Amino acid sequence: xxxxxxxxxxIAGVLGGLVYGLMALGLSVIFGVVRVVNFAHGxxxxxxxxAAVVLFAALKLDPFLVxxxxxxxxxxxxxxxxxxFINPFITRPEHSQFxxxxxxxxxxxxxxxxxxxxxxxxxxxDYQLESFEIGKLLLDKARLYAAIAALVAAAALFAFxxxxxxxxxxxxxxxNYMGAKVVGLxxxxxxxxxxxLGAVCVAIAGCAMVLLVEVTPALGPAYTLLAFVIVIxxxxxxxxxxxxxxxxxxxxxxLAGLFIAPSxxxxxxxxxxxxVLLLRPQGLLGKKA
Amino acid sequence: MNRAHIGLALLAALLLALPAFAGxxxxxxxxxxxxxxxxxxxxxxxxxxxxQLSLGHSLYVGVGAYAAGAIFFHYGIGPWAGLWVAIxxxxxxxxxxxxxxxxxxxSGVYFALLTIAFAEFTRIGFDHFDWVGGPxxxxxRVAQRDTWDIAAFRGPPLMYYYTMLVLTGGAFAxxxxxxxxxxxxxxxxxxxxxxxxxxxxxxxxxxKMYAVALSSAMTAVSxxxxxxxxxxxxxxxxxxxxxxxxIILGPIIGGVGTLFGPILGAAxxxxxxxxxxxxxxxxxxxxxxxxxxxxxxxxLLVVMFLPHGIWPPLARRLGLSA
Numbered sequence: 306x307x308x309x310x311x312x313x314x315x316i317a318g319v320l321g322g323l324v325y326g327l328m329a330l331g332l333s334v335i336f337g338v339v340r341v342v343n344f345a346h347g348x349x350x351x352x353x354x355x356a357a358v359v360l361f362a363a364l365k366l367d368p369f370l371v372x373x374x375x376x377x378x379x380x381x382x383x384x385x386x387x388x389x390f391i392n393p394f395i396t397r398p399e400h401s402q403f404x405x406x407x408x409x410x411x412x413x414x415x416x417x418x419x420x421x422x423x424x425x426x427x428x429x430x431d432y433q434l435e436s437f438e439i440g441k442l443l444l445d446k447a448r449l450y451a452a453i454a455a456l457v458a459a460a461a462l463f464a465f466x467x468x469x470x471x472x473x474x475x476x477x478x479x480x481n482y483m484g485a486k487v488v489g490l491x492x493x494x495x496x497x498x499x500x501x502l503g504a505v506c507v508a509i510a511g512c513a514m515v516l517l518v519e520v521t522p523a524l525g526p527a528y529t530l531l532a533f534v535i536v537i538x539x540x541x542x543x544x545x546x547x548x549x550x551x552x553x554x555x556x557x558x559x560l561a562g563l564f565i566a567p568s569x570x571x572x573x574x575x576x577x578x579x580x581v582l583l584l585r586p587q588g589l590l591g592k593k594a
Numbered sequence: 595m596n597r598a599h600i601g602l603a604l605l606a607a608l609l610l611a612l613p614a615f616a617g618x619x620x621x622x623x624x625x626x627x628x629x630x631x632x633x634x635x636x637x638x639x640x641x642x643x644x645x646q647l648s649l650g651h652s653l654y655v656g657v658g659a660y661a662a663g664a665i666f667f668h669y670g671i672g673p674w675a676g677l678w679v680a681i682x683x684x685x686x687x688x689x690x691x692x693x694x695x696x697x698x699x700x701s702g703v704y705f706a707l708l709t710i711a712f713a714e715f716t717r718i719g720f721d722h723f724d725w726v727g728g729p730x731x732x733x734x735r736v737a738q739r740d741t742w743d744i745a746a747f748r749g750p751p752l753m754y755y756y757t758m759l760v761l762t763g764g765a766f767a768x769x770x771x772x773x774x775x776x777x778x779x780x781x782x783x784x785x786x787x788x789x790x791x792x793x794x795x796x797x798x799x800x801x802k803m804y805a806v807a808l809s810s811a812m813t814a815v816s817x818x819x820x821x822x823x824x825x826x827x828x829x830x831x832x833x834x835x836x837x838x839x840x841i842i843l844g845p846i847i848g849g850v851g852t853l854f855g856p857i858l859g860a861a862x863x864x865x866x867x868x869x870x871x872x873x874x875x876x877x878x879x880x881x882x883x884x885x886x887x888x889x890x891x892x893x894l895l896v897v898m899f900l901p902h903g904i905w906p907p908l909a910r911r912l913g914l915s916a
Contacts (some may be wrong), residue, residue: 586698
């Protein structure tokens with residue numbers, strides 16, 4: 306097999322993996338702060354993808370243009386979901402939280418199925434089939450732009466947590482729930498804000514993803530599992546870990562698709578997950594619990 | 595005899611007599627309810643009793659079904675021998691997962707995700723496992739369905755109904771015995787506070803392994819039943835995470851950790867799903883997905899307003915202890 310082909314596939318895996326990473330970043334941030342595993346994460350991702358598809362079909366808006374409005378809508382949606390539904394569950398046992406989010410996920414997937422039917426939808430923009438050529442390397446334009454958007458969004462989120470007072474307050478809630486309450490932080494509001502930010506990651510990742518794959522309602526559960534794999538591999542709650550995990554999974558899927566069979570690609574992701582859970586359960590970049 | 599015993603005896607009598615007045619459709623629904631009740635009870639041993647959240651129980655159903663199904667398909671070895679192969683394989687698998695997880699101190703969400711990973715890994719593996727038909731599925735020969743052939747586990751729907759009834763009753767009896775035995779108290783102690791349990795001298799690793807072994811063995815039996823009841827197996831269907839969710843919805847809706855919760859939950863969910871189908875058919879709303887939307891809304895309401903499931907509050911209302 307030609308080395309250029311392997312290199313090109315690897316690069317495509319890295320670029321797609323960054324979009325996966327942004328999606329998983331949302332899950333990781335939510336778990337890191339609220340301590341709830343969002344079992345409806347992939348379903349939220351498919352809703353964002355459909356939003357981009359609908360806006361493109363109706364108004365001819367490029368998915369990159371709708372990232373911010375879809376993101377804003379998802380922020381509100383995420384805020385309400387946490388404040389209204391999930392918040393009463395944060396002190397309940399894990400299986401109870403799981404049930405709640407599974408119910409939400411079932412509603413989301415099937416509402417999409419009712420509205421859009423089972424057929425795959427996509428967007429077609431003129432730069433989708435173009436690529437940059439650097440010597441023998443081919444950089445797919447849509448993939449490159451999607452990866453850049455994911456990186457910018459992730460960087461903005463890092464900056465928010467690092468440099469703003471609100472970000473610091475959220476980190477305080479994650480570090481010490483009781484302590485945050487004692488010093489007078491409005492934990493409920495901050496949790497809802499965090500969930501909203503996680504939803505924004507999903508929205509932007511979803512808008513970028515429609516340029517790379519077709520969307521069907523059935524993608525939701527698959528993306529939920531993918532997001533789990535990525536954050537566990539990278540370290541649940543670790544922000545750089547989510548991006549690293551996304552890239553690793555993106556590359557391993559791309560190479561498995563090339564060398565073995567496209568249908569076997571997620572077997573490698575799950576295999577990697579099992580290995581990481583057994584050898585380094587806190588994830589590659591996670592802190593020891 | 596207290597009220598609970600009388601209630602149970604009445605329920606058992608009703609279920610034994612059910613085929614006399616139920617039609618073939620009602621009987622198949624009842625068989626399905628019992629199947630979920632039994633499998634839910636098996637899951638409940640691990641989660642409800644010992645506190646280990648498994649979201650990958652379809653793994654044991656699938657491996658059990660494929661083990662017994664494949665040796666029947668290839669070598670003509672019947673389900674009674676296949677049952678032991680299935681149980682041994684599933685227990686071995688459960689022990690490997692349990693050993694790896696508990697040795698490395700993996701618990702809670704991480705354990706749950708590990709169980710999903712193993713189930714999904716196996717699902718994709720079976721898709722590429724040609725000896726059992728790969729994604730095209732494994733089909734067992736369907737024999738004539740009018741005589742009871744217990745040795746080959748072939749017979750009319752009635753036979754499958756009674757098999758499931760015996761299994762569900764047996765699992766109920768076993769669990770109610772276990773819950774009042776040393777094992778049950780150890781498991782509940784581990785569930786409530788593992789560190790405290792260990793401080794009291796309970797070898798939590800060993801007892802969690804026992805729970806996994808028992809739960810996976812019981813679930814393997816469900817798998818063997820599944821193989822010989824439906825006669826066709828597809829990795830995509832049997833190992834899928836939605837199957838695992840289906841298994842655990844019953845006990846969660848009914849009441850985790852209670853003896854009667856899995857049975858009640860299975861009945862409520864199966865009848866609910868049937869009822870929604872009928873209702874939507876009557877309204878003429880028959881497009882894909884609409885049924886599951888309603889189902890999801892009901893689940894959401896139950897989990898929001900009945901945090902411990904349906905059975906504990908109902909049992910209090912009936913003057914029984916859960």
